[in-house]
Amino acid sequence: MNNQYSALEILKKSTEFLSKYNVKSPKCDAEWIICHFLKIEKLDIYLDRYLITEKETLDKIRDAILRRSKREPLQYILGKVDFCNITLKCDSRALVPRFETELLVEIIVKEHQVNFDGRIIDFGTGTGALIISLAKQFPLATCIGIDKSKDSIELAEENVSLNNCNDNVELIHHDWYQNINSLKKADILVSNPPYLTLDEWSNAEPEVKDHDPKDALIASDGGKTDLKQITTIAPVFLKKGGMIALEFGSGQSDFLIENLKDRFYNITIKNDLTGKRRFLVGFLKD
Ligand SMILES: C[S@@+](CC[C@H](N)C(=O)[O-])C[C@H]1O[C@@H](n2cnc3c(N)ncnc32)[C@H](O)[C@@H]1O
Structure with missing residues (x-):
């Protein structure tokens, strides 16, 4: 044979x-x-x-x-995923970073100089995709990734080491529904929180439904609960003039603008590559 x-x-x-x-x-x-x-x-x-x-x-x-x-995600099988300018270890401990989320990094990078040396907080860091990419783009910045999942934090820690950014990334195991007093105010708050409805999740492909951590994807109240919480607490975490940059789901832009318009200015919605409204940027008023 x-x-x-x-x-x-x-x-x-x-x-x-x-x-x-x-x-x-x-x-x-x-x-x-x-x-x-x-x-x-x-x-x-x-x-x-x-x-x-x-x-x-x-x-x-x-x-x-x-x-x-x-239908196991390709990224789990390969054990890695490319995201923006970095390669991340990827396994069932955290959501597979999505290609479209790279736009959040792009949006932030366009607004800041490479020598930006302020503070960046990432709410719901998962593999660390956003905060590590930003740490590489802004080596002088202080970057903090927060997640309520211990598994995600462990994976993100491995990714911080793999990408040699232990010096400017700190990871914190924390739930954004709990108080945290120790954090200094940041210049940028970025987040890609859970925003799918239960129906959207039920109709998702097996790669998503059977493998991505459910807690990373679904939010109650039509997918809005976590976005509501983040937009409510954002002013506590941001300096005046600080930037909020969010990813959100289908049909969620209007309530987000409504939630933010009293405290934030220059609120802008950005589209993904398919033309869908998927990202919000705004700046905290004085
Ligand atoms: C959609 S995933 C985003 C992961 C990563 N930022 C990315 O873009 O690939 C949302 C993340 O938020 C975390 N998360 C969900 N609820 C949370 C909460 N109440 N407090 C802190 N983190 C939370 C999940 O564990 C998950 O890692």
Whole structure:
């Protein structure tokens, strides 16, 4: 029996297999898995020069493809995710950072100089995606990530070390419904809090529903509870003129503007790449 397979052969078989399980981008995911375990580039697959001879490597790829067919997120299988300017360790301890959330970082970066040396707080830090990206963009800033999930904080701590920003990132295990008196006021408060309704979550893909931590996604009262809490307490955490930058869900911009308009000025809504209203920026009044 022939025990040698070319990477291209494996790609074809894997793509067919993943398609049967309704994986959204079967070919692309199979490419990622093959490149990851063979430590090769995508082009190497298509040049069709790469033969897999070791059973152990083949088994690893098979196992990964099988996991993906069960709709486990690709990022958990690879154990990592690229986000903005960094690579993060990624596993079931925290929500997989989403590509669209990168826009929050972009919005903040556009508003500040690279030598910005103020304080940034990230409410609901998860893997640390936002706060670590910002810490890398603003090496002189003091960056604080807060999360109520101990698991997330542990993963974020690992990511802080992996990205060598222990000097300007601090992580705090805290629930934003509890008082915290020890925090100094910040110049920027960023958050991508839970904002899905139970219905939206129920209709989500298995990658989300069966794998992302539920607490990271769902908020009661039509997905608004956590956004309401954050917009209510934001003035306590921000300096005058300080910036709030939020990600929110479908149809939530009006209530957010209503909640913020008395205390914040220059409130602006920004769209995601599909043109949907998904981000809010504002500045605390005197
Ligand atoms: C949508 S995830 C965002 C994670 C990360 N910032 C990102 O963008 O990938 C929301 C995060 O908020 C945290 N969280 C939810 N409720 C919280 C609360 N009451 N206090 C603190 N953190 C909370 C969750 O544990 C989760 O990590």
